[in-house]
Amino acid sequence: MKATVFHEHGGPEVLGYEEVPTPTPGPDEALVRVHATTVNRGPDAKVREDGFGIPGFRLPHVSGADGAGEIVALGEGVTGRRVGERVAIYPLMWCGTCDFCRAGASENYCRAWRMMGMHVWGAHAEYVAMPARNLLPLPDAVSYAAAATLGVSYGTAHHGLLRQVRLQPSDTVLVMAAGSGIGAAAVQIARSVGARVLATSGAPWKRERALELGVAAAFDYRDPTWPEQVRAATDGRGADVVFDNVGAETWAQSLGCLDRGGRMLCSGNTGGWEVPLDLRGLYRNMVEIRFHMQGGMADMRALIDLIAAGEIDPVIDSSVPLSEAAAAQRRLAAQEQFGKVVLVPDSIGNAIAVAADEGRGRGQRRA
Numbered sequence: 368m369k370a371t372v373f374h375e376h377g378g379p380e381v382l383g384y385e386e387v388p389t390p391t392p393g394p395d396e397a398l399v400r401v402h403a404t405t406v407n408r409g410p411d412a413k414v415r416e417d418g419f420g421i422p423g424f425r426l427p428h429v430s431g432a433d434g435a436g437e438i439v440a441l442g443e444g445v446t447g448r449r450v451g452e453r454v455a456i457y458p459l460m461w462c463g464t465c466d467f468c469r470a471g472a473s474e475n476y477c478r479a480w481r482m483m484g485m486h487v488w489g490a491h492a493e494y495v496a497m498p499a500r501n502l503l504p505l506p507d508a509v510s511y512a513a514a515a516t517l518g519v520s521y522g523t524a525h526h527g528l529l530r531q532v533r534l535q536p537s538d539t540v541l542v543m544a545a546g547s548g549i550g551a552a553a554v555q556i557a558r559s560v561g562a563r564v565l566a567t568s569g570a571p572w573k574r575e576r577a578l579e580l581g582v583a584a585a586f587d588y589r590d591p592t593w594p595e596q597v598r599a600a601t602d603g604r605g606a607d608v609v610f611d612n613v614g615a616e617t618w619a620q621s622l623g624c625l626d627r628g629g630r631m632l633c634s635g636n637t638g639g640w641e642v643p644l645d646l647r648g649l650y651r652n653m654v655e656i657r658f659h660m661q662g663g664m665a666d667m668r669a670l671i672d673l674i675a676a677g678e679i680d681p682v683i684d685s686s687v688p689l690s691e692a693a694a695a696q697r698r699l700a701a702q703e704q705f706g707k708v709v710l711v712p713d714s715i716g717n718a719i720a721v722a723a724d725e726g727r728g729r730g731q732r733r734a
């Protein structure tokens with residue numbers, strides 16, 4: 368099979384599109400022919416750069432923590448799944464035996480968690496083998512491209528907003544960097560709950576896109592007065608929830624945008640991870656800070672239902688042939704995208720190349 372492979376760490380230039388052995392599904396696994404996958408900063412770019420701190424990481428490697436496709440083979444002992452079935456892949460593998468798993472916690476709490484595309488080869492390939500229990504059947508109304516957005520960005524945003532900070536229709540939520548994959552996901556999920564959404568983005572065309580998604584107001588976080596603009600948009604009180612995955616660049620100001628009793632949410636960072644905290648302000652304001660990593664199977668199931676019902680249509684920036692994965696990763700690194708960049712194996716076809724007019728590529732395109 369063809370896959371996007373890297374043999375050494377480095378920039379996007381280390382990515383090659385090469386022939387590698389097609390995996391064989393082991394016991395309790397299924398082999399999926401990948402129809403769509405996506406690009407993610409952490410699981411893809413950071414793993415490519417330096418292994419992202421994954422214990423025992425080995426080269427060569429195939430990234431890809433999102434995926435949707437068709438089951439083409441089943442390993443020994445698999446029941447309840449069939450060849451030909453359309454599925455989305457839940458990318459986190461859980462042990463089933465640790466205390467969290469035994470207590471029925473969401474899978475992302477597993478002490479022995481491993482991720483497709485990080486601890487094992489991922490879906491930036493024509494085929495991927497995964498435990499059959501990680502596969503969720505897709506209704507016809509959900510495209511492979513839409514399903515490929517769920518494993519990382521949409522699933523994580525759903526888990527954070529609904530389970531970690533228990534977003535309510537009466538809440539005002541501020542989403543930082545609304546043009547990122549997870550930012551656009553958070554905007555749509557918060558809107559589907561009925562919450563009022565404010566957003567930030569550094570580019571005027573992205574703020575326009577955020578408004579089209581139903582955001583009440585969008586601010587430029589490069590303008591130092593943006594926290595005051597958030598205050599002004601919330602009757603001087605601040606937001607009930609702030610979702611900030613930017614990190615060091617914006618965290619101190621984001622915390623300052625919270626209303627009394629507000630909830631801060633974070634599931635990653637793209638702009639640095641060491642942040643000074645004014646504890647005095649936080650306890651006096653009785654702020655709650657929640658961190659999380661990934662979502663659970665239940666989040667992916669809920670999102671599949673929301674898409675099938677027409678409640679959410681995941682924002683797809685562009686759809687690119689898998690052989691152009693390096694260009695897609697560069698697009699993310701330069702923050703030229705709004706929403707998810709989808710990769711489609713060349714043998715599947717039907718991909719739309721990254722807009723030549725980069726930085727202005729807009730619109731929800733379906734693969």
Ligand SMILES: [Zn+2]
Nearest residue numbers: 462465468477
């Ligand atoms: Zn476990």
